[in-house]
Amino acid sequence: MNDTLLACFQAAPGEYVSGEKLSRELGISRTAVWKRIRRLEESGYRFESVPRLGYKLIGYPDRLRPEELLPRLAGTRFGASVKLYDSLESTQNAAYEALVHGAGEGALIVADAQTSGRGRLGRHWFSPPGKGIYMSFLLQPNVPLARAPQMTLLLSVAMCRAIRRSIGADATIKWPNDILIGGRKVCGILVETILEADAVKAMIAGIGVSANVGRDEFPEALRPIATSLMEAAGARVSREAVIGEFFEQFEALYELYRSDGFEPVKTLWEALSSTLHGRVRVNTPQGVAEGVAEGITTEGALLVRDDAGVVHTMYSGDLSAPAVSLPT
Template identity: 35%
Template sequence: MTSRDRILNFFRQHPGQFVSGQDISDQLNISRAAVWKQVKSLREIGFHIESKHSAGYRLVDTPDLLLAADLKQNLDIRLIGRSILTFKEIDSTNTRARQLGHDGAEEGTVVIADRQLSGRGRMGRSWVSPAGVNLYCSILLRPQIPVQQAPQLTFLSAVSVAETLHEFCGLSAGVKWPNDVLVNGFKIAGLLNEMDAETELIRFVVLGMGINLNISAEQLPERQLYPATSVALLTGQPVDRLGFARALLQRLDGYYQEFLEQGFAPIRKRWEALCGILNQRVRVEQGTMTLEGTVVGLDSDGALRVQSEDGNIQRILTGDIRPL
């Protein structure tokens, strides 16, 4: 933990109370000058800290920020979230997680940003990422699995997000192949998983997630198919971003452990239960090629199984799915 994190925790251990700079200095073993510097830093990022002569400092109000120290506090995980890096502004959490992967960062490292300048979605599409409203999160994993099984982790992410939206926010979220989460036909979250591998060796996988929590209608991009929405727009209430992020990390961690121990089958079963187009007719668009058929589930590697009118099963690995 940084000195700033430690001072913030100290304030929270003394709610509503003034604590002297000398007490903070003595308890945390840092200089009085360092205390003043970190209090100034906390004020700059939005914390309301009152100071009073001969009494010291008191934390009055806390901004809606996702800070590593808060996220890690009492986080019940085994792997995902042991290391958390948070940024006020970043190009892309996936880009930073990939850099960390190349630099040897430990498995389970989490990168979270309050704002992304170059958020990315599938097929190079941009992801609108304004500050202070959503959750932009990427997780670095180093699974010892065959390269062809890496796409299965996309479905682990989708199930985790959809179930967290249901349990934490009370929304009946569903999943859309391969990497979207929907509520009542509106897109509320997108996933972008990326892999770094050589032949049959996976160096690392990055699970990227963008989840619309408190974004307003004016901030959302226009979409003709599956218009975007947010939890706040659907429920009329703002979401506790910190609580949601913690709940999501714990669910991801549990499902990842299950995946390593039991394989893809449990995740596939959960995903199919959440899939709103299972047993429905769809059109699959693959560039200039299209096909129509009925969705009958996922294959063991995560390919979408679509049955054509002649009864043949087509394995879909890429493409956009549109219900008929």
């Protein structure tokens, strides 16, 4: 029915189409037509409405363009198997299904919208259509389980560098999985490890970036803590260019990681971190540690020295500055 509705507008470009005509064409009430228009607006279409004239289609969703994206991935391990979707429940779920059906390292899933995008600990990721980068891809790094947390830090470095190169913003990394601009979150990273006989079979790396989200488009609860690439750059950004830059950075770092280990990545992470050398509070299932973030281990764990001089090794948790909540 949405296709039929859009076809009515496409047959009359730049013109108003009356609610009565739309009602007749679709065989539904004018109230139902209005509800359909609202749903299309939620998907990124833009309409003007004038009493007695009807509706005019004035804008389309900003969809990712394969002809712009695929050439940027050509020659990389992530350009061989790319699937683009208008909308998915979750790119993580789709990537897992691809793995189950035999997809290998490099398989990439990208969506223009997610209806149930998720971050760490099952939290919801705001995924409006045409406004962000929502993608997941498969990795098979052949590392022991103890080294699995390193991948989140490697991905963080790649995305931080990609944002800096793409829009010139002073992006930083908040342990363990957030990219910040001006102290507000612009990107979240989720790595899910698939085990087979207690060994790492594969990793599903998920990345969500608020690309062209306006300040008033964020849910009210997110406005104090979230930002977008567009807000930082002062203009709309090319999502295809950011994705291409990310995979250029990631592939180089991934090869370095596979040949030289985590130490070079650790050095880069520390240089880009907004977490180190400041006071933090880390909430974990085992309790809360508060103190100064002194560094990370070779496994990617955060080292926090409390006021008694005891160093706590934090492998996961929610990090915030003392007395200030910054949920991830």
